[in-house]
Amino acid sequence: MTKKITISDVAKKAEVSKSTVSQFLNERFDYMGDETRARINKAITELGYQPNVVARSLKLKSTSTIGVIVANILHAYSTQVIRAIENVCNENGISTIICNADDNPQKERKYIETLLAKQVDGLIVVPLKGNLEIYKKLLKQDFPIVFLDRLVEGLDAETVILDNERASELAVNHLLENGYKKIAIVTASLTDSVTPRIERINGYKKALEKNGITVQEEYIKGMELDSFDQGLDELFSLDIKPDAIISGNDLSLMEILKYTFENDIRVGKDTGLITVDEVSFGPIHSPPLTTIAQPTFEMGMEVATILLDKIKDKKLKQDSVVHRHEPSLIIRNSTKKEGEPSE
Amino acid sequence: MTKKITISDVAKKAEVSKSTVSQFLNERFDYMGDETRARINKAITELGYQPNVVARSLKLKSTSTIGVIVANILHAYSTQVIRAIENVCNENGISTIICNADDNPQKERKYIETLLAKQVDGLIVVPLKGNLEIYKKLLKQDFPIVFLDRLVEGLDAETVILDNERASELAVNHLLENGYKKIAIVTASLTDSVTPRIERINGYKKALEKNGITVQEEYIKGMELDSFDQGLDELFSLDIKPDAIISGNDLSLMEILKYTFENDIRVGKDTGLITVDEVSFGPIHSPPLTTIAQPTFEMGMEVATILLDKIKDKKLKQDSVVHRHEPSLIIRNSTKKEGEPSE
DNA sequence: CTGAAAGCGCTTACAG
DNA sequence: CTGAAAGCGCTTACAG
Numbered sequence: 001m002t003k004k005i006t007i008s009d010v011a012k013k014a015e016v017s018k019s020t021v022s023q024f025l026n027e028r029f030d031y032m033g034d035e036t037r038a039r040i041n042k043a044i045t046e047l048g049y050q051p052n053v054v055a056r057s058l059k060l061k062s063t064s065t066i067g068v069i070v071a072n073i074l075h076a077y078s079t080q081v082i083r084a085i086e087n088v089c090n091e092n093g094i095s096t097i098i099c100n101a102d103d104n105p106q107k108e109r110k111y112i113e114t115l116l117a118k119q120v121d122g123l124i125v126v127p128l129k130g131n132l133e134i135y136k137k138l139l140k141q142d143f144p145i146v147f148l149d150r151l152v153e154g155l156d157a158e159t160v161i162l163d164n165e166r167a168s169e170l171a172v173n174h175l176l177e178n179g180y181k182k183i184a185i186v187t188a189s190l191t192d193s194v195t196p197r198i199e200r201i202n203g204y205k206k207a208l209e210k211n212g213i214t215v216q217e218e219y220i221k222g223m224e225l226d227s228f229d230q231g232l233d234e235l236f237s238l239d240i241k242p243d244a245i246i247s248g249n250d251l252s253l254m255e256i257l258k259y260t261f262e263n264d265i266r267v268g269k270d271t272g273l274i275t276v277d278e279v280s281f282g283p284i285h286s287p288p289l290t291t292i293a294q295p296t297f298e299m300g301m302e303v304a305t306i307l308l309d310k311i312k313d314k315k316l317k318q319d320s321v322v323h324r325h326e327p328s329l330i331i332r333n334s335t336k337k338e339g340e341p342s343e
Numbered sequence: 344m345t346k347k348i349t350i351s352d353v354a355k356k357a358e359v360s361k362s363t364v365s366q367f368l369n370e371r372f373d374y375m376g377d378e379t380r381a382r383i384n385k386a387i388t389e390l391g392y393q394p395n396v397v398a399r400s401l402k403l404k405s406t407s408t409i410g411v412i413v414a415n416i417l418h419a420y421s422t423q424v425i426r427a428i429e430n431v432c433n434e435n436g437i438s439t440i441i442c443n444a445d446d447n448p449q450k451e452r453k454y455i456e457t458l459l460a461k462q463v464d465g466l467i468v469v470p471l472k473g474n475l476e477i478y479k480k481l482l483k484q485d486f487p488i489v490f491l492d493r494l495v496e497g498l499d500a501e502t503v504i505l506d507n508e509r510a511s512e513l514a515v516n517h518l519l520e521n522g523y524k525k526i527a528i529v530t531a532s533l534t535d536s537v538t539p540r541i542e543r544i545n546g547y548k549k550a551l552e553k554n555g556i557t558v559q560e561e562y563i564k565g566m567e568l569d570s571f572d573q574g575l576d577e578l579f580s581l582d583i584k585p586d587a588i589i590s591g592n593d594l595s596l597m598e599i600l601k602y603t604f605e606n607d608i609r610v611g612k613d614t615g616l617i618t619v620d621e622v623s624f625g626p627i628h629s630p631p632l633t634t635i636a637q638p639t640f641e642m643g644m645e646v647a648t649i650l651l652d653k654i655k656d657k658k659l660k661q662d663s664v665v666h667r668h669e670p671s672l673i674i675r676n677s678t679k680k681e682g683e684p685s686e
Numbered sequence: 687c688t689g690a691a692a693g694c695g696c697t698t699a700c701a702g
Numbered sequence: 703c704t705g706a707a708a709g710c711g712c713t714t715a716c717a718g
Contacts, residue, residue, distance in 0.1 A: 006711055017689040022713055033687060053460045054406065055711035058397050059694050065461075079422065086443070095457065098441055100429070114438065117396045118408075257627040281624045284600040349695055360705040365697055376703060398695035401710050 005049045014043035025051055057119065065095040066307060067115035069108055071126040071150070071194075073100035076250050076277060077296055078126070081148065084300025085124060092308055094121075105130035112138075122307045127152050129192045144310040148303050150195040156320035158310075160303040164196050165203030167292045167327040171246045171274045172207035174290070178335050180244035180272045183208070183219065184235055186256060187248025190222030197222060200248055200276060222248075228255035236265070244272030244335070250279050253289075273334040276327070287333035295325050348392045357386035368394055400462065408438040409650060410458035412451055414469040414493070414537075416443035419593050419620060420639055421469070424491065427643025428467060435651055437464075448473035455481075465650045470495050472535045487653040491646050493538040499663035501653075503646040507539050508546030510635045510670040514589045514617045515550035517633070521678050523587035523615045526551070526562065527578055529599060530591025533565030540565060543591055543619060565591075571598035579608070587615030587678070593622050596632075616677040619670070630676035638668050 007025075011018045016036055023031040024040045032040070043049070057063040068085055070078040082098055089096050097115060101108035105128045112134055115123060122144035127135065135155055138145050147159040168185070175183050185204045187197045201222070205215045219242055223231045232255075235242060247253040253275040260267050267273045268287040278293035302323060350368075354361045359379055366374040367383045375383075386392070400406040411428055413421040425441055432439050440458060444451035448471045455477055458466060465487035470478065478498055481488050490502040511528070518526050528547045530540045544565070548558045562585055566574040575598075578585060590596040596618040603610055610616045611630040621636035645666060 004711090007713095008711080018712080019689055019691095019714080020687085023688095026713080031687070036687075050456070050460055052401075052462060052711055054397060054401050054462045055694090056713075057694095058395075058401050058696085058711080059713050061694070063397065073422075073426070079416075083416070083443070095440065095461070097438065100426070113393070117393055118438070119395060119397045254623065254627070257624075261627045261629075279624075280597065281600075281622075281628070284597070284604045285624070286604075286629050288604075347695090350697095351695080361696080362698080362705055362707095363703085366704095369697080374703070379703080395695055398710090399697075401695080401712085402697050404710070 004052070005047045006052070007049075009047055010040065010043045010049050013047060014039040016040060061119070062121055063095075063119045064093060065097060065118070065120050066122045066124065066311075067097045067099065067111070067118075067120040069099045069101055069111050069115075069123070069125045070148075071101055071108075071128050072103050073098075074251060076279065077149070077294060080296035081300040081303070084297045085304040088301055088304040088308070094308065101126075101128055103128065109134060116143075122146075122311045124148055124303055124307055126150060129194075144307055146303050146307045146310070148299070151322070153193070158306060158319060158321050158323075160299050160306070160323045160325070162196065162294050162299070163324040163326055164199030165206060167276050167294075168200045168203030168246065169207040169210075170292055170327060170329045171276070172204060172211070174329055174331065175244045175246070175272055175274060175335060176211055176213075178272065179337055180335070181213075182216075182240060182242045183244045183246060183272075184221065184242035185219065185246040185248065186221045186228070186231070186235070186252055188222065188252050189224045196276075197248055200246075204246060225251060225255055228252070229259055232256065232259045236263070242271065244274070247273065247275035250275065250277035253277070253279060257285075268334050268336055272337070278330060282330070282332065285334070287336070290332045290335040291330045292327045293330055294327055299325050347395070348390045349395070350392075352390055353383065353386045353392050356390060357382040359383060404462070405464055406438075406462045407436060408440060408461070408463050409465045409467065409654075410440045410442065410454070410461075410463040412442045412444055412454050412458075412466070412468045413491075414444055414451075414471050415446050416441075417594060419622065420492070420637060423639035424643040424646070427640045428647040431644055431647040431651070437651065444469075444471055446471065452477060459486075465489075465654045467491055467646055467650055469493060472537075487650055489646050489650045489653070491642070494665070496536070501649060501662060501664050501666075503642050503649070503666045503668070505539065505637050505642070506667040506669055507542030508549060510619050510637075511543045511546030511589065512550040512553075513635055513670060513672045514619070515547060515554070517672055517674065518587045518589070518615055518617060518678060519554055519556075521615065522680055523678070524556075525559075525583060525585045526587045526589060526615075527564065527585035528562065528589040528591065529564045529571070529574070529578070529595055531565065531595050532567045539619075540591055543589075547589060568594060568598055571595070572602055575599065575602045579606070585614065587617070590616065590618035593618065593620035596620070596622065600628075610677050611679055615680070621673060625673070625675065628677070630679070633675045633678040634673045635670045636673055637670055642668050 007018050007021050011021045020032050021040055029037055068082060086096050099111040101111060108128045109131050124146050126149045127147055132152060132154055135152060139157055147157050149161055151159055172183060185201060190197055201220060208215050218238055221231045221235060245256060247256050265271055274290045276292045278291045282289040282291050350361050350364050354364045363375050364383055372380055411425060429439050442454040444454060451471050452474050467489050469492045470490055475495060475497055478495060482500055490500050492504055494502055515526060528544060533540055544563060551558050561581055564574045564578060588599060590599050608614055617633045619635045621634045625632040625634050
């Protein structure tokens, strides 16, 4: 590597002080005469000078960078939300460092530490169970942080999250309206009491009750992704089989579709199917899949906007507001008993 | 924010100099007595001290961070390769900053500049057309950079890339073996001569010729994703329609599936279909989709390993090696004329 | 309008 | 074994 040009080189070449060059870089042009300005400009382009933002960050105690830690990047939700976050950050001249905790609290912890050591100006996190103390510490020192998708038990923090109960309600009502009566719900593991899963099940129960239907506990399945086959076997071996399934998210949907495919269960005909999370292949699946879409773009925008506001306005105390977003129903054919085309 | 603890605070508390604390932080314990070491350790934990890596980076002229710029994050290829890159970087204590150029050379240029200003130690880029000069400049100053997925015309740089011609050959041979005779290839726009698209078409032509089949130019379609409908209309209005389609990548596959779905063209029966890029729903689509998988994980590992080696070993001149990776054929039912189950 | 000086939080020769 | 000093490349009062 050829050696880097620094502000000193520019100052020397333009025959001014470093201070003045710095003022130029920060566009405070009234701090210098027109010809000085021109000289500096010339020197910069001739030398191909690029400021070193590491030095700048050190001095300013701000890196114009935020960290985003998602629990699991495999969810389409994560990538979509991340894209929205990046959009608003970009527009504001903020860089983002994305980290995938891979559902592992240790990893998450390590990422938080690394990001803090890197002096990020703020953090967006889809939290995992087990790092409560760290979150608390950060909140106590008023470090800018906003949570996404999940509530943390015992923590009073600003969070952007889906109205999960409403999502289930949409699903249940839609299924009932289409003549399904024995509705099951299948989600990923409940052992870590991940908010969306818990709330979606609660919403499912409430919606059934509202419709005067008794909740059957056997119709509620929460399990690790790799034991879906077994769980679905159980479900479909019940004396009274369900006639429709609500899938908790996109990853559980994949497992369900694998299962129905392998076991020749015809979606739509043999079982209704609706999933939370819109999926890319929803419209082209046969039958096309009815889904409950999350407004991922909106949610990403909001969480980023909140964080950037917090960063700008440091005095702004952490207010522990929970921002709920509305899911929306996308009706396609997997919830039509006859499986006839919708057009 | 409560004020940050610095190395000075630790030094004061432990009653040693900053130098010694620094030696401690860098685990050079033979530079101090055992009790000194213990005192420092105590001070650090009591104060909850976290080193500031920005300051460290400034001094060391190394940020332990690399930048990754992908042309378009929407490709499954991008996200998979990124995950592999992150894995090897993580293992080596290197952070990654991911940027999505969104097929926009200006954006790519801006990202490169931002990343350089942030003093990243190296760059992995899936290049776009139009930034040749920047690449050249970086290579000339021996800045560690490795390219991925695409060759840059006029540039002699280390690149990790699929054996795209082989991918097409696999596809063509497989289709021919399964009785398809009139094979078309459909890819995203060719106007920017993106390497994989060009090479896949070349490979397609070569493979046909090798099999003694004349190339029909009408069977080769390269177009923007949003004009696929029209292009496919043309294709299926030909006097002699193709009986099989090779899809250039995952995004073009989506368009093709949308088209066949909307036009009631039965994949497998009415037209064979094979795509480069394995897709999540491949196995559960009806019919299940035959694909040509890229070894994305391997490719990500290799590109990261090469870059980290370059960074470690600065003298290592840029060697312009092109590392080709083998695609593999995953046979499923979309290339079976009868559409019968494969089991 | 311009510059000298101090300082951001580290690291690393160097001296003792 | 330990510390004082210089320096990484910036920014920003402050003085003139």
